[in-house]
Each structure stands twice: as C-alpha cells, then as structure tokens.
Amino acid sequence: MSSLLIQSSTHDYEVAIGSGIRGRVEEILDKDYQKVLIITDSQVADLYLQQVIEGFSPKGQVGTAVVPAGEASKSMEQYQYLLDVCVEERLDRKSLIIALGGGMIGDLAGFAASTYLRGIDFVQMPTTILAHDSSVGGKVAINHPQGKNLIGSFYNPVHVIYDMETLSSLSPAEVRSGYGEVVKHGLLSDPKWLDELLQQDLTQLSKDQIAKDLAKGIRVKANLVEQDEREAGVRKYLNLGHTLAHSIEAELGYGDITHGEAVAIGIWFALKLSKKKFQTDLPVKDYVNWIIRNHFPVDKLNKLDCNSLINRMKRDKKTVHEVINYVLLTDTGFPCIEPLQDEELLQELNDFLKEVRRHD
C-alpha cells in the first residue's frame, strides 16, 4: 500500500492506494468511530459493499444507504434521502460517513457529510479511475436542473482509500472517462508523461500502470489544490476542458456521456483554441489520434446545437458577469485563463463541431 499526503486549511489527509484494501478501512483510519454510514450506489453495492462492511467490528454499528447508480442521483432528492437516513440512524458529530463509489457518490455523500450537523467526518473510497480526480481536493456537490455542481461545499475527507481491485469491474467507457482526467493532469504538468499517456491503448492497461498514473494524477491535482483550496486562482486550471464538458453533459442529459469522456472532448476544443491563440506546439495531432483510437464518443456531439451550448456555458460557475472564462495552455504544463467574447466563441465552437463531425 502506498500513500500520498494532501494538505488542506482544516487538516491534512492521506490517500492510501493499494490492492484489496477495501476490507481494511477500520485498520487504516487512525480514529475510532462508534457509528458508520456507508453510502454507495446500486451497482457498487452488489460488487463491494459486503466486503467493506466485513472490515468493521462490531458489524452492528455500520449502516448503509444505497442510491440508484448514475449521475441522475446527484440530485436534491437523493441528498434529502441521505439526510433522512443520517437522522434515522442517529449519526452524531463523532460518526463517520463513507462514500463508496465513483465521483457521483463521492460528491453526493460528501455534500451530505458537509452539511449534516454542519459537517461530520467522511472517507472517500473511489471505485473508478475518474474519481482519482474528484476524491481529492474537497469539492463536493449536487447538480441543479440548470447546471452541474451548482450546489455544494468545499469540504475535505479525513482519508481517501483507493482499492485498485475495484477498478477491474470498470466498463471501457468508464476507463476512457477516468483517463480523460488523467490526460488532463498530464497536460497540466509534464510533457514526458503526457507523451506516454497519448501512446496508450486504454483496453490494454495493466493494474500497475493504472496505479502509477493515478498517483501521478493525484499529485498534480494536490499541488494546485494545496495552493488554492477555494479556487480563487491556480485551482481554476483544473477546469481545463470542463466548461464545454459541463455544457455537453447538461445538453445531452446527465448520464448519456460519461464526465471524463466529455472532458476529453472539451480539452480537444481547448487545445485547438490554445494553438490558435498562442501558436504553441501542443501535441494536438497526437491528442486527436488518442481520442479517436480509443473510441471516445465524438458522434454524440452531432445532436448538439452551438447556441444552446454557449448558453449553458454562461451558467458555468467560472462565468463572471456573463463573460465566459476559458482555461487554455500556452504550452504543456503552462495553463492560463482567457475571457472569450460570445462572437469569437460561437465562431470557434462552430468550426470545432464541424471538425469533430469529420472524425465521426
């Protein structure tokens, strides 16, 4: 088991990465909890819930709450349901919530933990590659019908426990989704690592390779988050690709495309814009090849309308005074933020959608 230490303004916490550690939560945590509530989704519950429960003693003190799998559960309704369970189970300020699942569960259960009794301890147990991103940095949230993550808090877990074995059950789309964010971390940090990533065939990754990539990705994210917990400055760079991605997800209806796949497509657009604005030698061609070779679902963009996408972007949390701020790169590892006027964006996005259709 390897571990990374993440610093935050309220407390430091460890990310434990290992194989088969899902049954060792009680042992890994350095604090005793008399009451524990494991929150998970219907899919993950079938696969891993029992093993996590069995790692606790006595078993009687561990409650569970299962929500339907899928992004649609990151809703006000499920949030309320979880708060009701917390009250029914009589969780108190010394109790623990465990978020067992992908990013949806981490965000939803984390938001419940951050607001129940004004905040109780919670542990992130990511079961997807994608969640290497969301499980670190303390962003928790639910969606509003008008936009993703519009309701939430900054609230750090007390521990992140990452069992690599749980990644073996991921579908090809979920692997792609995870590597959308991994490659983003590559673009924000290290040209050499990025080159390696862009050579990968995502159906052929070894467990060791994934573990290595996750640890690197988490370190890149942690470096930015530790400098700027509340996203007043450098943390914004982590939104590379996300402005368009959130709009794509909202327009298609949450769940029709995975988050990381949408991010990967959003990054493609950001790279094109960066190249045009800064005449950089970013590896755009390699990037597009990686997207196409690994079957990212670019065909889904056929359904989408340019103006509707831009309207969605205006509701993005990064949008200030209705000017859309875009994360671009002057080079690999050198992000910046550029305000884009409506007209320019409309033109560029139209061109981009045409280009994507050519690759469909």
Added chain:
Amino acid sequence: MSSLLIQSSTHDYEVAIGSGIRGRVEEILDKDYQKVLIITDSQVADLYLQQVIEGFSPKGQVGTAVVPAGEASKSMEQYQYLLDVCVEERLDRKSLIIALGGGMIGDLAGFAASTYLRGIDFVQMPTTILAHDSSVGGKVAINHPQGKNLIGSFYNPVHVIYDMETLSSLSPAEVRSGYGEVVKHGLLSDPKWLDELLQQDLTQLSKDQIAKDLAKGIRVKANLVEQDEREAGVRKYLNLGHTLAHSIEAELGYGDITHGEAVAIGIWFALKLSKKKFQTDLPVKDYVNWIIRNHFPVDKLNKLDCNSLINRMKRDKKTVHEVINYVLLTDTGFPCIEPLQDEELLQELNDFLKEVRRHD
C-alpha cells in the same frame, strides 16, 4: 454608527450598529457587487425592503426573494426555492446575497449563500434583537422535521449591518425572545451586567439601552466563537439553555414559541441543575422573577411530556453516543459541560416541569 470587528479563520468582518443605516449598505460595504439578491420574509419586506433596495445604484441589479415569515420557512423547500432564484437571477461567484430579517432569514439565506456555487458572499442585516446572536459566528442552517438546525454549514458573512430603527417594530414576544439570548450572554460573562439585565422591564427599554446590550452580547459571543469556530470546545457554552429549548420548540411545533423565549426557559432549567450540582450562588431567584415579571410563556410547557422532550434531546447535535451533554454554570461567567444520564435527567426534568406549573 459604532462597529465591532469579528475574527474568523477565513476572514475578519465588521458588525456595524447604527440608526437608519439600512439604506446605506452599498456605502458601508468595502467591495462592489454587480449583482445583489436580497432575501427577506413577507413581514420584513413590507416594512424595510424598499429602503434597502433604494440604497443601491443602479437599482436594476438588485433582485429580491421573499419567503413566508415564521420558523416554518427554515425548511428544505424554501432552501430549494432560494437556490432556484439564485440560478434564475444568474448570480455568479462575485455576487452578493443579503439576509434581511431575523434569525430565520439569516440562517436560511446564509445556508443558501454557503452552498450556492460552493459559497458566495453574504451580508447579515438583522432586524430583531434575537438575531444579534445568530448573525455573528457563521452558523447557518435549516431545520429537519426531526430537529432544529440539523442541516447547515459554518460560513461567515462578509459584514453584519444592524439598523437599530428596525427593532422598533418588534412585538413584546420578539423583545422577550431577543433578551433570552442577551441574558444568556450576561450569564456567560459578567455578574454586574447580568444584575442590570435581570432588573429590566422589557416593555420599557430605550433604544440606547438596547444598542448597548446588543454590543455587549455580540462581544461575549464573538470572544467564544473566535477561540473555537467549529464548536469543538468553548463555543459549546453558547448552547446554555438550548438543549431543552430546541426540544420545547420541536415538540410545540416550530413557531408556537419564539426561540429566545424557549431558551430563557431552558436556562431556568440549567440554572436549577447547576445550583443542585455545584451549590453555586447563581441568582436563580432573580432570574425566575425576571421570567415571570416579563411574561415569558411558561404556560406552554403544560402541554409537554417529559419523555418526549428527552427523546428530542437525544437527537440534539451536541448529543454524542446518545449521552446528553448539558451546559451548566459553576458561577456567573463560568460555564462547563456535564454529561447527564437518562434517569437523572428524567427526574430533574419532571421536577422542573412541576415547578414551572406552579408559576403558571
């Protein structure tokens, strides 16, 4: 206009106290906001909303959201409604929410501000004496059907603006309610001030006297909150009287008794317990006289059942591992926390209810 400075882990903020300052918000704030949303209740809206709006220029940028007056609005439904308004009005991370009203509005609007886009700036504009307590210290929350303030955050305002003129419209019950918390602050700090307070006839207070008492009360609260923002230690003392008060409020149905009136009755019980446990010379007799002379609604306790009250206490946020922790006093200005076993509490509460009935 006088002002107090409150320190917090995220930022320091000022409490401005003055007469007729409700129309000067833009001038008092040291930051410009392009979009402002004033959240208030139906009662306060009729009296003061227009004057607050008129203090801003241009007026077009100021939106409003009005919820029904009364504690019942501190609900999940109104919270959702306010989030919907924030989205509709396209508030962004540089926008401001103003909570214009009593504690209910401060708590509700503050919770919305703390979770919309993971937190935007908000200003507390208390319009009751009671809210001198809730507007300082960063506790924001809504109620759950099973208990008061079970869902919330720690989130500090950027400014507190207290217009003394708005206190002239308070009913006798609201004045009593406010002084419940003022006297609590006296008990937690200063025997001399406490003596003065317990001599007061609450129907005869001058504006100057109220302003003086509010400033003192806020300072007492701020001293404890600055030491312990997240209620891990000394901040808990501010819950003097609140364990029983929250149970009384919940059992009667929120709104049937004001919060401060319930607190004053809860303090009576805490003083009796303190006297018995510590043989202190707390001014219990003067306190009871103050309660009776000022017509605190002790008769409402007739309806209540001892066991139901204790059951409610077990759901209190301060309850840990189902043992009820009570704030008591070893002397005026010297609070402590005592765990109480069910049996003892049942006995004492029964005796207390009998005594209260004798004064009815």
